[in-house]
Amino acid sequence: MIFNRHATNAVSGALRAAATSPRGCSFSTTSASKAKVAVLGAAGGIGQPLSLLCKLSPEISELSLYDIVGTPGVAADLSHIPTHSSVTGSLPSPVSFPMKGNIGLEETLSGADVVVIPAGVPRKPGMTRDDLFNTNAGIVKTLVEGCAKFCPDAMIAIISNPVNSTVPIAAEVLKKAGKYDPKKLFGVTTLDVCRANTFAANSLGLDPKDIDVTVIGGHAGITILPLFSRVGGAKFSDAELEALTVRTRDEVVAAKAGAGSATLSMAYAGYVFTENLLRAIRGENVVQCAFVESSLTDASFFASPVKIGKNGIEEILPLGDLSPYEKMWFDKMMPELKSQIQKGVAFANA
Ligand SMILES: NC(=O)C1=CN([C@@H]2O[C@H](COP(=O)(O)OP(=O)(O)OC[C@H]3O[C@@H](n4cnc5c(N)ncnc54)[C@H](O)[C@@H]3O)[C@@H](O)[C@H]2O)C=CC1
Ligand SMILES: O=C([O-])CC(=O)C(=O)O
Numbered sequence: 001m002i003f004n005r006h007a008t009n010a011v012s013g014a015l016r017a018a019a020t021s022p023r024g025c026s027f028s029t030t031s032a033s034k035a036k037v038a039v040l041g042a043a044g045g046i047g048q049p050l051s052l053l054c055k056l057s058p059e060i061s062e063l064s065l066y067d068i069v070g071t072p073g074v075a076a077d078l079s080h081i082p083t084h085s086s087v088t089g090s091l092p093s094p095v096s097f098p099m100k101g102n103i104g105l106e107e108t109l110s111g112a113d114v115v116v117i118p119a120g121v122p123r124k125p126g127m128t129r130d131d132l133f134n135t136n137a138g139i140v141k142t143l144v145e146g147c148a149k150f151c152p153d154a155m156i157a158i159i160s161n162p163v164n165s166t167v168p169i170a171a172e173v174l175k176k177a178g179k180y181d182p183k184k185l186f187g188v189t190t191l192d193v194c195r196a197n198t199f200a201a202n203s204l205g206l207d208p209k210d211i212d213v214t215v216i217g218g219h220a221g222i223t224i225l226p227l228f229s230r231v232g233g234a235k236f237s238d239a240e241l242e243a244l245t246v247r248t249r250d251e252v253v254a255a256k257a258g259a260g261s262a263t264l265s266m267a268y269a270g271y272v273f274t275e276n277l278l279r280a281i282r283g284e285n286v287v288q289c290a291f292v293e294s295s296l297t298d299a300s301f302f303a304s305p306v307k308i309g310k311n312g313i314e315e316i317l318p319l320g321d322l323s324p325y326e327k328m329w330f331d332k333m334m335p336e337l338k339s340q341i342q343k344g345v346a347f348a349n350a
Pocket of ligand 1 (some may be wrong): 027031040041042043045046047066068069087118119120121122123132136139142143158159160161162163188189190191192218261263266334
C-alpha cells in the first residue's frame with residue numbers, strides 16, 4: 001500500500017494527538033511506538049518547535065536534543081509535557097539535562113532511528129541559500145561525522161541550508177567512514193511541498209488537504225520546481241503559474257526582514273517528514289518528496305517523490321512528463337543544481 005502520498009496534507013501524529021487529547025493535560029498514548037529521534041540544532045528557531053512537535057508525537061519514545069547552546073533548558077522545558085517520551089538535552093560542554101554529566105553527541109546519537117539536522121545559520125534578506133555554505137558546510141560535516149560514528153544505521157534528514165550542497169557533503173562524509181547508505185540519507189524539501197499545496201489551494205479556493213503538488217529538483221532558488229500542471233482539474237493562467245512558482249521558492253526571508261527564515265512552517269514540515277520516516281520504519285510504505293541520491297536525471301542528487309520502507313528508500317518514482325513551462329525551468333535549473341552538488345562534494349573531499 002502506498003501511504004499518504006507526499007504526506008504533507010495529513011494531520012500528523014502530533015497534531016492528531018493534540019486534536020484527540022482527553023480532558024486535562026495528557027495526550028492519548030494508546031498507539032505509542034518505540035523510536036528514538038535526535039534533533040541536532042535543537043535550540044534554534046526550527047529546532048525548538050520541531051522538538052515540541054516531536055515531544056507530542058505518539059511515534060517517538062525517546063527524544064534527544066543537541067546544540068552548541070541552550071539544549072539543557074529546552075529539554076527541561078519539554079520534559080514537563082506529560083507525553084510518553086523521555087527527553088534529554090546535550091551540549092558539547094559538560095552541562096546537560098538531566099543534570100548527571102554531559103551525555104554528549106555520542107549518547108545523543110546512540111540508538112537513534114532518525115536524526116534530524118536543522119543546525120546552522122539562516123539567511124538574511126539579500127542572501128541566497130548558497131551564501132550560507134561557508135558556515136553551514138562545516139557544521140553539517142562535523143555532525144554527520146558523529147552520525148557515522150554513533151548511529152550509522154539511522155535515517156538522516158538534513159534541513160540545514162544549502163540543502164543542495166549539505167546533502168552531498170553528508171554523503172561524502174559517510175562514504176569516507178564506510179557507512180554510506182544512500183537509501184537512508186535525505187534532504188528535507190517538504191516545506192516546498194507544503195507551500196505549493198497551500199498556495200495552489202488558496203488560488204483555487206480549495207482545502208489544502210485536497211491538493212498534492214509534486215516538487216522536484218533541489219531546495220534553492222530556481223532549483224525548486226513545483227509541478228502545478230499535475231494539479232487535477234486546475235487551469236492556471238501563465239501569470240498565475242509564474243506567481244505560484246516564484247512564491248514557492250522564496251517569501252519568508254524578506255517578510256522576516258533580517259530576523260531569519262522560515263522556522264514554524266519548517267518545524268511543521270520537518271516533523272511531517274520525520275513522522276513519515278518513523279511510519280516507514282514501522283513497516284508502512286510511505287511516498288514523499290525528498291532530495292536524495294538519484295539517477296533520474298544527470299544530477300547525482302535530485303528531489304522527487306520517493307517510496308520509503310523499513311530500510312529506507314525502496315524506489316525513486318519516475319518523473320513523468322513535464323509541461324513546456326516546467327521543462328523550461330528544468331533545463332535552466334540543472335547546471336545550477338549540478339554545480340551546487342559538486343561544491344558540496346569538493347568541500348567534503350578537500
Ligand atoms: N530545508 C528547508 O526547507 C529549510 C532550511 N532552513 C535552514 O535551517 C537552518 C536552521 O535555521 P534556523 O533554525 O532558523 O536557525 P537558528 O540560527 O535559529 O538555529 C540554528 C541552531 O543551530 C545551532 N548550531 C550551530 N552550530 C551547531 C553545531 N555545530 N552543532 C549543533 N548545533 C549547532 C545554533 O546554536 C542554533 O541553535 C538554516 O541553515 C536554514 O537556512 C530553514 C528553513 C527551511
Ligand atoms: O529561505 C531560506 O533561507 C530558508 C529555506 O530554505 C526556506 O524557507 O525554504
